[in-house]
Amino acid sequence: MRRLILSVVDNGQHICIGAYKYFFDLLKVIGGMEYFQIIExxxxxxxxxxxxxxxxxxxxxxxxxxxxxxxxxxxxxxxxxxxxxxxxxxxxxxxxxxxxxxxxxxxxxxxxxxxxxxxxxxxxxxxxxxxxxxxxxxxxxxxxxxxxxxxxxxxxxAFYLPKVHFGELFKGFESVFLKDENKIYYTTPIKSITEESGKYMVNDEYYDDVVITTPSFISKRILSELPIDIDVPDYSPIVSVYFWSDTKLTDAYMISTVDTGFDWLFNRDKLIDRKSNTYSYQITTSDAVRYAKLKDEVIISMMEEDLRKMFGEEFRITHYKIVRELMATFLADKKNNLKRPKVKTHLQGLYLAGDYSDNGYPSTLEGAAKNGFRAAHYILKRTVK
Ligand SMILES: Cc1cc2nc3c(=O)[nH]c(=O)nc-3n(C[C@H](O)[C@H](O)[C@H](O)COP(=O)(O)OP(=O)(O)OC[C@H]3O[C@@H](n4cnc5c(N)ncnc54)[C@H](O)[C@@H]3O)c2cc1C
Known part of the structure; x- marks a missing residue:
């Protein structure tokens, strides 16, 4: 009899560290802080x-x-x-x-x-x-x-590992945000932004202030009708393999797989409750240019070979899912770091608050949250007397 196992996979493993201030402030407001395994x-x-x-x-x-x-x-x-x-x-x-x-x-x-x-x-x-x-x-x-x-x-x-699927960290956002006249539009891409008499037209609506948090290459496109240029940085892929094995491989939360073709193994069984009788893991590779174009079967056979070196022969991979994020984050080298724009642009009321705007960090949840707080600060400073 064939069994159907439904599992949610994220776009990759996210780890936070205790130094995250702005991101954790956001989670405290929307109630996401309780979902972490903290490793001190x-x-x-x-x-x-x-x-x-x-x-x-x-x-x-x-x-x-x-x-x-x-x-x-x-x-x-x-x-x-x-x-x-x-x-x-x-x-x-x-x-x-x-x-x-x-x-x-x-x-x-x-x-x-x-x-x-x-x-x-x-x-x-x-x-x-x-x-x-x-x-x-x-x-x-x-x-x-x-x-x-x-x-x-x-x-x-301290390391903060989510004990839930990544999106669940934010499930309290809607109820906190949706008050007064606030609105959320889902699945409504912004095509372009234009300016008319000091106001910005976003799709069909006018706004005094606009905070852009799309990735830089999309921001460049949607802002192409305004006198602002975004210097798009180079991007770097992350490839994650979610896999299930019939045998327990480790008790550790995470293993640095130094001498293999991959970077880290995460023990999803230990972090997220197991719902079937298989054991769930994720193996991830940053700076994954070499994997981006390989076929699934090739990646899996390379991974199996590495897993056998580490854990021996006594396991079988029952199923897997590979997630390729080809433009996962900007490449944090010296050149790209110098290209990063400021949150506050020369256009009044227009802010660039994605993770790539300058904040001293690489592409991180903390950098994105910090830039969001900065944009909010500038807007409040200008509008609240
Ligand atoms: C696999 C992976 C692993 C990562 N691991 C970590 C980690 O361990 N720790 C960490 O701190 N960070 C990690 N990051 C980085 C972190 O996810 C990002 O830095 C952060 O999500 C960036 O937030 P952002 O708001 O700038 O952009 P995003 O989170 O990319 O959000 C941009 C949003 O814009 C939307 N959008 C796109 N086009 C349009 C349009 N035309 N109109 C309207 N909306 C649009 C997208 O749907 C998306 O929701 C990881 C990233 C990846 C991909």
């Missing part, structure tokens, strides 16, 4: 050189947790540990001129980080937060992530 101490298994290692902090969290994890790590030699700790301290004491480096690889190598430390520690962190290869990633954006998050106070460095 480091407990990250990684697969490297044919076996599992671990970045673990049993005593401390935050920056001291990171230092503890480095000290405990069995793959790093004594000198590597000292150099990594010195580098982290230098970042924290603001004694590195990040703008002088072309990319994060140059930054790390010139600050005595070994290839192994880069591979096990820095690359997973940089590629997953910036969706950009280490040899391209902007050192200034990396500095912000480190100072606000991983080298900050304990609660800022």
């Amino acid at each position: 101490k480091y407990d990250i298994p990684y697969f490297y050189d044919g076996k599992f290692g671990s970045l673990t902090s049993k005593v401390f969290s935050g920056k001291f947790g990171l230092l503890e994890a480095i000290i405990r790590d069995k793959n790093f030699g004594f000198k590597e540990k000292i150099n990594t700790i010195i580098f982290a301290l230098k970042v924290q004491m603001d004694s590195i001129s990040f703008q002088n480096y072309t990319d994060c690889y140059e930054l790390l190598i010139r600050n005595n980080q070994s290839e192994k430390v880069i591979k096990i520690l820095w690359e997973p962190l940089i590629v997953s937060t910036m969706n950009t290869p280490v040899r391209k990633a902007s050192p200034l954006i990396f500095e912000n992530i480190m100072l606000d998050g991983f080298l900050s106070k304990s609660q800022n460095a």
Whole structure:
């Protein structure tokens, strides 16, 4: 008998860190904060050189947790540990001129980080937060992530993993937003925006202020009739494979799959309640240019080979779904970071508040929320006397 299993999949795994302020403020208002699994101490298994290692902090969290994890790590030699700790301290004491480096690889190598430390520690962190290869990633954006998050106070460095499907975090939005005369139009794309006597016409309605939060390449199109130009950045893909196995593979929440073709394995069974008798996981790859055009079967066979290296032969993948986000985020290199527009444009009442507008972060939920708050601030400043 054939069984039909219905499962919701997201467009990819989203992780937040405790340093997210604006995004969490939004969730507090709409009631989404209760849906997170918060991981305060480091407990990250990684697969490297044919076996599992671990970045673990049993005593401390935050920056001291990171230092503890480095000290405990069995793959790093004594000198590597000292150099990594010195580098982290230098970042924290603001004694590195990040703008002088072309990319994060140059930054790390010139600050005595070994290839192994880069591979096990820095690359997973940089590629997953910036969706950009280490040899391209902007050192200034990396500095912000480190100072606000991983080298900050304990609660800022904690990982927040959604225990629900991503969209459920926002299910309270409608009831909070839909009051007074507010309206939400679903499935109503904005085709273009024009300006007439100081007001903006969006589809068929006039507005005093317009906050644009579409991706940059769409913003460019819908704003093409206004005297504003958007310098569209390069984009970077993320490929996620949702798969179900007949056997439990791990108890960890997430595994950094360093020596495989993929970046992270997430244990959806542990995060989101299991509804059938199979085990549910997601494997994800940022900066996934090499997978974007491969056929599903090719990606699955590469993934199976990697999974067998990690977990042995005793499992069978029962079903899967591959999600390719070809323009997932902008590529956070130095060049694209310089292209980012400000939220407040030279046109009165027009704001660009998508994640790509300048906010110091890569494409993140926090960056998008921060820009939204900024746009609201400018509008209130101008309109509320
Ligand atoms: C696979 C993946 C994994 C990610 N992981 C993380 C993570 O772990 N942590 C993190 O912080 N961030 C992560 N991000 C990035 C994060 O999702 C984005 O930075 C954030 O969603 C950007 O928000 P935004 O409002 O700027 O744009 P979006 O969320 O892209 O929203 C733009 C909206 O505009 C709508 N739209 C498009 N065209 C039109 C039109 N013509 N008219 C009207 N509406 C239109 C779209 O439907 C969409 O709803 C990830 C992104 C992807 C793709």
